[in-house]
Structure formats: structure tokens, C-alpha cells
Amino acid sequence: MSDKRGLFITFEGIDGSGKSTQIRRLRDFLETNGHSVELIREPGGTAIGEKIRSLLLDKSNGEMSFETELLLYEAARAQIVNEKIVPSIRAGKVVVCDRFFDSTTAYQGYARGLDLSEINRLNRWATGGLEPDITFLMDLPVTEAMKRMVGRSGGSDRLEVEGSDFMEKVREGYLAILTRNPRMILLDATDSADTIFQKVQRIVWEVMNK
Ligand SMILES: Nc1ncnc2c1ncn2[C@@H]1O[C@H](COP(=O)(O)OP(=O)(O)OP(=O)(O)O)[C@@H](O)[C@H]1O
Ligand SMILES: [Mg+2]
Incomplete structure (x- = not known):
């Protein structure tokens, strides 16, 4: 990288699409290569954000x-952007976020049906216009995601109790966002975790060494 500014990478996709799996690998890879990594989970990651998260999931x-x-969601986002994301990027870290504003557009916009232009406005306002450098979209058929979730411990939360029709709308929403945003990289989440990670690694490396 030519200056000290870090990098901001986000992962998106429906529940069970493999975000956490790839994020863990990416963190290990970057740290092994001497980068300082800040992992962030929306809507949490700050004391205030964790309280908001428990309200949302209850x-x-x-x-x-x-x-x-x-x-x-926007309140939690405003907090984490100001408290963690912006300072970390300024300090030269690689910030990796498990979901960011594209989740709001997909879930609250495309799936819940709230007005998309209002959501875009709120997303911009809450983030002060900050956008990820790269967004990986893990695309997986809903039936496949549901199979992967079976047997996972912890039970379902308030949002996970939505049915497969809802998840289908979320998936379609993500694909609609993809077509308008060159920062977004489509990953076929039916591939093996190894194959997916090779692609993630290559793209992150390219952007870092541009
Ligand atoms: N490429 C893959 N192929 C097959 N199974 C996978 C793959 N990636 C992850 N899995 C498995 O699928 C399950 C869900 O993966 P993971 O927890 O990474 O998804 P997630 O997107 O983080 O889900 P959530 O949004 O609910 O946190 C896990 O059991 C994981 O081991
Ligand atoms: Mg996860």
C-alpha cells in the first residue's frame, strides 16, 4: 500500500453461506503476513452496539x-463506524466486517420491503459516506444454506425464524445490489471452503498491492 490507510473488507450473504468460515481464514492469512486485522461483527462490536444487537435478536x-x-441497525452502525472502523482504517489496519450496510439493503429493503432510496440515504448517513473497498458476496441457494444450518447449536434468534421465502428475497436482493456495485465480488458459496478462500486471498492480495 502506498499510504498508511488500511483496507476495509466486508462479507455478505444469507445465514449459513460461509461468511465466518472465510473471515477466520482471511484473518489468519493476513496476520501471518504481518498485517494488523480488526474483526467486526454487525450489529455489535461496541458496548452500545452489543446492547442494540441483543434488542434486535431477542x-x-x-x-x-x-x-x-x-x-x-443504523444506530449500531453509526457507533461502530465512529468508534472502531474509521480509527482502525486510519491506523493502517485491515478491517474485516461480518455484514455491513448491504445487509440492511438486502434484509430491510429487498426482503422486508422498506423503501430502498430511504435505506440508501440512511446507510450513507450512518456511515458518513464510508464504503468498503471490497465486499465479498457469498451466494448460496437457500435450501443449501438451510441444510448447513441444521444441527448448529444455539437455537434460532428473532431474525432466523423467518422462513425460506424471506431468505429467498434476501438472496435476490443481494444479487440486485451486486449488479450496481463494482466493489462487490460474487463468490459461489457452493464451492469448497478451500476454493472460495483461494479466490478471496487472490483478490485481497491484488487490491493491497495495487
Ligand atoms: N464452502 C463450504 N462448503 C460446505 N460447508 C461450508 C462451507 N463453508 C462453510 N461451511 C459450513 O457451513 C456452516 C455455516 O458456515 P458459516 O458459519 O461460516 O456461515 P455464516 O455465513 O457465517 O453463517 P451466519 O450468518 O449464520 O453466521 C458451517 O457448519 C460451516 O462449517
Ligand atoms: Mg457467521
């Missing part, structure tokens, strides 16, 4: 309106 909050849900 199944007893079944009466939460879609608008409230959207604003809570």
Missing part, C-alpha cells in the same frame, strides 16, 4: 416495527 421483541429494526 425473540420476546416480536412486536418490533420494521422501521424500528432499521433504525436500530
